[in-house]
Amino acid sequence: MVDRIVMEVSRYRPEVETEPVLEAFEVPLTREWAVLDGLNYIKDQLDGTLSFRWSCRMGICGSCGMTINGDPKLGCATFLVDYLPGPVRVEPMRNFPVIRDLVVDLSDFMAKLPTVKPWIIREDELPVGDGEYLQTPAEMDEYQKFSMCINCMLCYSACPVYALDPGFLGPAAIALGQRYNLDSRDEGAADRRDVLAAPEGAWACTLVGECTTACPKGVDPAGAIQRYKLTAATQSVKELLFPRGAR
Amino acid sequence: MTTPVRAYRHPIPRTWWARRRSYRLFMLREISCVFVAWFVVYVLLLVHAIGSGSDSYDQFLDFSANPLVVALNVVTLIFILLHAVTWFGSAPRAIVVHLRGRRVPESAVLAGHYAAWLVVSAIVAWLVLS
Numbered sequence: 001m002v003d004r005i006v007m008e009v010s011r012y013r014p015e016v017e018t019e020p021v022l023e024a025f026e027v028p029l030t031r032e033w034a035v036l037d038g039l040n041y042i043k044d045q046l047d048g049t050l051s052f053r054w055s056c057r058m059g060i061c062g063s064c065g066m067t068i069n070g071d072p073k074l075g076c077a078t079f080l081v082d083y084l085p086g087p088v089r090v091e092p093m094r095n096f097p098v099i100r101d102l103v104v105d106l107s108d109f110m111a112k113l114p115t116v117k118p119w120i121i122r123e124d125e126l127p128v129g130d131g132e133y134l135q136t137p138a139e140m141d142e143y144q145k146f147s148m149c150i151n152c153m154l155c156y157s158a159c160p161v162y163a164l165d166p167g168f169l170g171p172a173a174i175a176l177g178q179r180y181n182l183d184s185r186d187e188g189a190a191d192r193r194d195v196l197a198a199p200e201g202a203w204a205c206t207l208v209g210e211c212t213t214a215c216p217k218g219v220d221p222a223g224a225i226q227r228y229k230l231t232a233a234t235q236s237v238k239e240l241l242f243p244r245g246a247r
Numbered sequence: 248m249t250t251p252v253r254a255y256r257h258p259i260p261r262t263w264w265a266r267r268r269s270y271r272l273f274m275l276r277e278i279s280c281v282f283v284a285w286f287v288v289y290v291l292l293l294v295h296a297i298g299s300g301s302d303s304y305d306q307f308l309d310f311s312a313n314p315l316v317v318a319l320n321v322v323t324l325i326f327i328l329l330h331a332v333t334w335f336g337s338a339p340r341a342i343v344v345h346l347r348g349r350r351v352p353e354s355a356v357l358a359g360h361y362a363a364w365l366v367v368s369a370i371v372a373w374l375v376l377s
Binding site: 015019020094095098099105138141163164206207208210213220222223226227229230 | 254264270273341
């Protein structure tokens, strides 16, 4: 087996470059090395100035989203052997401002996320002494898929709508809103509606479907958005037909 | 955290959609609406021609037999099939049905759409041919 592979890593040092450039590094290769291992080797052994985000190394923290050979991927879940003979090109996630090398600015998402109120909303909060809100396995199945999101932002990186219209609420935020709307313990769907059913919310999505392809956790944001469109449209028709009765 | 002044924003090229197969397929699906619109116009022209007597119907048939119109309609058929298939393909993700407390599988929702298409097509064919 080839025991080395070339990684072409995007470098952007605002004090040096006006736009990102690719820099090639040759790294050792073992069968179990992920792209993230290669980046850590570069940082430890070849160039300590290389900047990238990472933490858990096991697809849970959502820190190491990057563009690998043009595809949005988690660095820790993408293996170098799959790119032999190389080179493998590592760039920052698309559709976000690049701060340095592979580090992007996620402020936009951090501002949008709380607007969908991704927490359980109750009309009447029960006292803690009354115990937990119970839920059957079938009720949990309704939203569990959407609750697997790790906020890695690969769906935003894959979404051409977000690229062209940065005002778009985006796949993960809408899927997270749906995650709570579909939770039997939640009563906040009406509170989330202004944001989710806005022109920059679910309706901005044109169903390219790349968010679902990119998602490393099987969340299916595209499905969540289409489902919400149907819910919002049904609600509007109900309100039109029964202006007093619909809720 | 705010975006530093020197943060780099990748420009979006006009040909962004040519970059990936899935983007190209998406654009074809979006363009299919133009052909759906043309088909609606074509059917309205047909209805108008039928309503205006046999001469105008014959004229419409001549117009339809023009190789350019035939070619356009063949392309239209392909795009309408693409439109219908992709539309049906996305329907099970939007429509979640529960029967007797159990979720109907996505494949059944999809099959239901094709069955409905078949039934409507059969009714239209029966109306036209009888």
